[in-house]
Amino acid sequence: MEGHPLALHDVMFIPALVAQASDEQNKKWLRRAQRREIVGCYAQTELGHGSNLRKLETTATYDVSTQEFVLHTPQITSLKWWPGGLGKSSNYAVVVANMIVKEKHLGPHSFLVQLRDEITHQSLKGITVGDIGPKLSFNAIDNGFLGFDNYRIPRTNLLMRHSRVEPDGTYVKPPHAKINYSAMVRVRSHMATGQGNFLAQALTIAVRYSTVRRQGFIESGEQEVKVLDYQTQQHRLFPSIAKAYAFTFAGYETIRLYEQLLKEVDTGNVSLMADLHALTSGLKSVVTHQTAQGIEQARMACGGHGYSQASYISEIFGVAVGGCTYEGENMVMLLQLARYLVKSVEQIKAGESGKLGPLVAYLAVKVDGVDLEKGVEEYMKAFQHVSRLQTWKASEKFLKLLKSGEKREVAWNKSSVELTRASRLHTRLYIAETFKRSVQEVADPRLKEVLTDLLHLHVNYELLDMATYALEDGFLSSSQLDYVRDQLYFYLAKIRPNAVSLVDSWEFSDMQLRSVLGRRDGNVYENLVAWAKASPLNKTDVLPSVEKYLKPMMNSKL
Ligand SMILES: CCCCCCCCCC/C=C\C/C=C/C(=O)SCCNC(=O)CCNC(=O)[C@H](O)C(C)(C)COP(=O)(O)OP(=O)(O)OC[C@H]1O[C@@H](n2cnc3c(N)ncnc32)[C@H](O)[C@@H]1OP(=O)(O)O
Numbered sequence: 221m222e223g224h225p226l227a228l229h230d231v232m233f234i235p236a237l238v239a240q241a242s243d244e245q246n247k248k249w250l251r252r253a254q255r256r257e258i259v260g261c262y263a264q265t266e267l268g269h270g271s272n273l274r275k276l277e278t279t280a281t282y283d284v285s286t287q288e289f290v291l292h293t294p295q296i297t298s299l300k301w302w303p304g305g306l307g308k309s310s311n312y313a314v315v316v317a318n319m320i321v322k323e324k325h326l327g328p329h330s331f332l333v334q335l336r337d338e339i340t341h342q343s344l345k346g347i348t349v350g351d352i353g354p355k356l357s358f359n360a361i362d363n364g365f366l367g368f369d370n371y372r373i374p375r376t377n378l379l380m381r382h383s384r385v386e387p388d389g390t391y392v393k394p395p396h397a398k399i400n401y402s403a404m405v406r407v408r409s410h411m412a413t414g415q416g417n418f419l420a421q422a423l424t425i426a427v428r429y430s431t432v433r434r435q436g437f438i439e440s441g442e443q444e445v446k447v448l449d450y451q452t453q454q455h456r457l458f459p460s461i462a463k464a465y466a467f468t469f470a471g472y473e474t475i476r477l478y479e480q481l482l483k484e485v486d487t488g489n490v491s492l493m494a495d496l497h498a499l500t501s502g503l504k505s506v507v508t509h510q511t512a513q514g515i516e517q518a519r520m521a522c523g524g525h526g527y528s529q530a531s532y533i534s535e536i537f538g539v540a541v542g543g544c545t546y547e548g549e550n551m552v553m554l555l556q557l558a559r560y561l562v563k564s565v566e567q568i569k570a571g572e573s574g575k576l577g578p579l580v581a582y583l584a585v586k587v588d589g590v591d592l593e594k595g596v597e598e599y600m601k602a603f604q605h606v607s608r609l610q611t612w613k614a615s616e617k618f619l620k621l622l623k624s625g626e627k628r629e630v631a632w633n634k635s636s637v638e639l640t641r642a643s644r645l646h647t648r649l650y651i652a653e654t655f656k657r658s659v660q661e662v663a664d665p666r667l668k669e670v671l672t673d674l675l676h677l678h679v680n681y682e683l684l685d686m687a688t689y690a691l692e693d694g695f696l697s698s699s700q701l702d703y704v705r706d707q708l709y710f711y712l713a714k715i716r717p718n719a720v721s722l723v724d725s726w727e728f729s730d731m732q733l734r735s736v737l738g739r740r741d742g743n744v745y746e747n748l749v750a751w752a753k754a755s756p757l758n759k760t761d762v763l764p765s766v767e768k769y770l771k772p773m774m775n776s777k778l
C-alpha cells in the first residue's frame with residue numbers, strides 16, 4: 221500500500237517503452253527491463269512545471285556532428301521533480317524533454333537515459349539525482365529529482381516508434397501531435413479500477429467493523445445495535461460500495477479501449493486518441509475525487525478507532541488521494557474533457573450532429589421529461605438531461621464571451637468553473653451507463669439481483685446529488701425528488717443483509733488490508749489491545765523523557 225520503489229518501472233517505464241520505442245530499440249531494451257536487469261522510471265514533471273507540458277524546460281539538443289542529444293536543465297525550475305523510483309532505485313529513466321533540432325523547438329519527446337552505473341549504481345557524470353523527501357503518503361517510493369549538465373546520449377536513445385530524428389537531423393513527425401503522451405493515457409485508463417480497489421479496501425474495513433461495533437439503540441430495551449443498522453451509517457457507506465463496483469466496471473472499459481488504441485495506432489489509425497483522452501481525463505478526475513471522499517467517510521464511519529493507524533484507512537486515503545494530483549491535476553484534466561464537450565456543442569450548432577461520437581451523441585437530443593418509476597433507463601435520460609443542460613450552458617457562456625471580443629484563453633478562464641461542472645456531469649453519466657451495461661451482462665441471476673440493487677442505489681443517490689441542475693429548469697418536480705429519496709432509503713435497507721458479502725467478495729486478505737479493525741475474524745477489541753501494547757511507547761513503563769523533562773518540571777517550585 222505505501223507504494224513500491226519499482227512500481228513506476230512496471231506502471232510507466234515499461235509501458236512507455238512498449239508504446240513509444242521502435243521494435244528495433246525494444247530488442248535492445250525491453251527484455252532487459254522486463255527481466256529487471258535495468259530499472260527505470262518516468263521522468264517528466266519538473267520543479268517549475270507539471271501540468272503545462274509545453275513549458276517543460278529540460279532540453280534535448282541534437283548535435284549533428286556527434287549524432288548525440290545533449291540533455292540540459294538550464295535552471296533550478298528545470299530539475300525533474302516527483303518521478304516515482306527516480307531518487308534512489310532507478311538506473312535508467314524515460315525522460316521527457318523539449319527536443320531542439322537545428323535550432324527548432326519540436327516540443328516534448330521521450331528519451332531513454334542512463335542515470336547510474338549498471339554495476340556500482342553510482343550516478344553518472346553530468347547527472348544530479350536524489351530523493352525529494354517525505355510525502356503525505358507513498359513513502360516507500362523514492363520520488364526523486366534529476367538534473368542534467370550537458371549530458372550526452374546517443375541519437376538512437378530518442379524513442380522512435382512514432383517520430384524520428386535521422387542522423388543528418390531530419391525530423392520525421394508523429395502521426396498525432398500528442399502520441400508521446402501515451403504513457404499518461406495508459407495510467408489514466410487504469411486508474412478507475414485502481415482507485416475502485418482503494419475505495420473497496422477502506423469499505424471492507426468500515427463495513428466489517430460496523431458489524432462488530434455496537435453502540436446505542438434503535439428500539440429501546442433491546443441489545444445495543446450494530447452501527448451498520450443505522451440508516452445514517454448505511455447512507456455513509458453503501459453508495460460508496462456501489463461506486464467501487466461502478467468504477468471497476470468503467471475501468472475495465474477504459475483499459476480495453478486503451479489496448480484497442482495501441483493496436484490501432486500501430487496500423488496508423490489515431491482516430492481513437494481524442495475520444496480516449498477526453499474520456500480518461502474526466503474519469504480519472506471524478507473517480508479520484510469521489511474515491512477520496514468515500515475513503516474519508518469510511519474512516520469517519522469507524523468513529524475514534526478510524527482515526528487510529530490501527531484502522532489503516534488513513535494510509536489508504538493518503539495513497540488514493542495522490543491520484544487527484546498525479547497523472548494530471550484534476551481541474552486541469554476536467555478542462556481537457558471540457559474542450560471536447562465544447563467542440564461537440566460547436567459541431568451540433570454547425571448542423572453536424574451526425575459526426576458526434578457515441579459518448580456525446582446525447583448532447584444533440586432533447587428530452588422533455590422522465591417517468592422515473594419506469595426504471596433505470598429513465599434515470600439515464602435524467603443524467604443525460606442534466607449533463608446536456610450544463611454542457612450547453614457552460615459552452616454558451618464561453619462562446620458568448622468569445623463573440624463579445626474576449627481572447628479565447630480569457631473567455632475560457634472566465635467559463636472554467638462552469639465547464640468543469642459540465643465535465644463532471646458528463647463523466648457521472650458515463651459511469652452510470654457503464655454500470656448499467658455491466659450489470660445487464662451478468663449471467664448469474666442471484667449475483668445480478670444484488671448488483672441490480674446496488675445499481676438502483678447508485679442512480680438514486682447520484683440523481684439526488686445533482687438534483688439542483690434538474691430542478692433549475694423544472695425537468696424534475698419536487699414530488700419526483702421525493703420518490704428518488706424514498707427509493708434511496710428503500711435500497712439502503714435492502715442492501716443491508718448483503719453488505720458484508722458485498723465487501724467480502726472483493727477477497728482482500730488480512731495481509732493486504734493491514735487493518736486491526738477490518739480483520740476477517742472480527743476480533744476487533746482483543747486485537748486493538750494487542751496492537752496498542754505493541755506500540756514502541758509501551759516498551760518501558762517509564763520513558764527516559766520523564767527523567768529528562770517531566771521530573772524537573774514536576775519538582776520545580778515555580
Ligand atoms: C497497470 C497500471 C495500474 C495503474 C494504477 C495506478 C497506480 C499508479 C501508482 C503510481 C503513482 C503515480 C504515477 C504518477 C505519474 C505521473 O504523474 S507522470 C506525469 C503526469 N503528468 C501529467 O499528467 C501532466 C498533465 N498535463 C498534460 O497531460 C498536458 O499538458 C495537457 C493534456 C493538460 C495539455 O497538453 P498540451 O500539449 O498543452 O495540449 P493542449 O494545447 O491543451 O491541447 C491540444 C490538443 O491536444 C489534445 N490532447 C492533449 N493531450 C492529449 C492526449 N494525451 N491524447 C490525445 N489528445 C490530446 C487536446 O485535447 C487538444 O485537442 P483539441 O482538439 O485542440 O481541443
Ligand SMILES: Cc1cc2nc3c(=O)[nH]c(=O)nc-3n(C[C@H](O)[C@H](O)[C@H](O)COP(=O)(O)OP(=O)(O)OC[C@H]3O[C@@H](n4cnc5c(N)ncnc54)[C@H](O)[C@@H]3O)c2cc1C
Nearest residue numbers: 262263264265269270271302303304542546547548549551
Ligand atoms: C504521488 C505523486 C507521484 C507522482 N509521480 C510522478 C512520476 O512518476 N513522474 C512524473 O513525471 N511526475 C510525477 N508526479 C507529478 C505529477 O504528475 C504532477 O504533480 C501533476 O501532474 C500536477 O502538476 P503540478 O504539480 O505542476 O501542479 P500545478 O499545475 O502547479 O497545480 C497547482 C494548481 O494550479 C491549477 N492549475 C494549473 N494549471 C491550470 C490550468 N491550466 N487551468 C486551471 N488550473 C490550473 C491546478 O488545478 C492546481 O489547483 C507525481 C506526483 C505525485 C503527487
